[in-house]
Amino acid sequence: MITMKDIVREGHPSLVTLADEVEVPLSDENKQLLKDMITFLKNSQDEEIAEKYNLRAGVGLAAPQLGINKKLAAIHVEDSNGKLYSYGLVNPKIISHSVEKSYLSSGEGCLSVDRNVEGFVPRHARITVRAHDMDGNPLKLRLKGYPAIIFQHEIDHTNGIMFFDHINKDQPFAIPDNAKPVDTE
Template identity: 65%
Template sequence: MITMEDIIKEGHPTLRQVAKEVELPASEEEKKILAEMLQYLKNSQDPEIAEKYGLRPGIGLAAPQINVSKRMIAVHVTDEKGKLYSYGLFNPKIVSHSVEQSYLTSGEGCLSVDREVPGYVPRYARIRVKGVDLEGNEVDLRLKGLVAIVFQHEIDHLNGIMFYDRINKENPFKEPENATPIDR
């Protein structure tokens, strides 16, 4: 079981590396790690389990955050309409995206960052992501809103990018051009 102790913090060199592709089919070890990442998110969103194990609630987790420099992400998040997106993906890629942008009005947080980093993080409003799930099936997702933001945040981790790298340094609360605000 992944706990908060397994999650590395900003400043750790693995968070700034470009993660390696997972050779498919994934090994049993890689499947186990990815399944545990997804289970962490589910556990962290369950108030009783989260309290018992001291888990910080999360909606996304990338393998580099547990010091595994491989292209694997887990996402467990509900969209604006209450639809659950629960995925563990190997080698996720954004294959297309909108010109329009969006951002969370509350800013973004990260399990690897133990401080508030105020500011808007511009993201694509709509994306299409391809990857391979835990069962080895190809997945092709068209995402928008909060879910699209979560996937972009996690895929950034695979490229050594932290969310605050995208915040406008001069004016953190400058609204990104052509962007839709998303309240969460």
């Protein structure tokens, strides 16, 4: 079972390194890793389990956050309409995006960052992601709103980019051009 002690923190080299592509179909080891990552996210969102194991709530987790240099990411979140996005992604890549931007009105956080980072993180309002699922099936997902932001955050991890790298250093709360706020609820 993955716990907070397995998650590497800010300053770890895997968080700023371009992760390696993963061979499809997945090895049993990589498939199990993705299953464990999704289980961690589900556990972290369950108040009882999270309290018992001292887990911080998360909606996404990428292999580099576990110190594993692979393009694997897990996402488990419901959007504001109650639609569940629960994926184990292999080699996820943004293949198209809107010109329009968005940002989380509450700012972004990260399981690998133990401090509160102030500022808006500009993201694309809509994205299309191509990846494979755990069984090696090709996926093509069109996303907007909160799920689009989560997918961009996790894909950034596989590319060695941290969310705070996007924040305007001079004016952290400057609203990004052509952007609309997104709420997590």
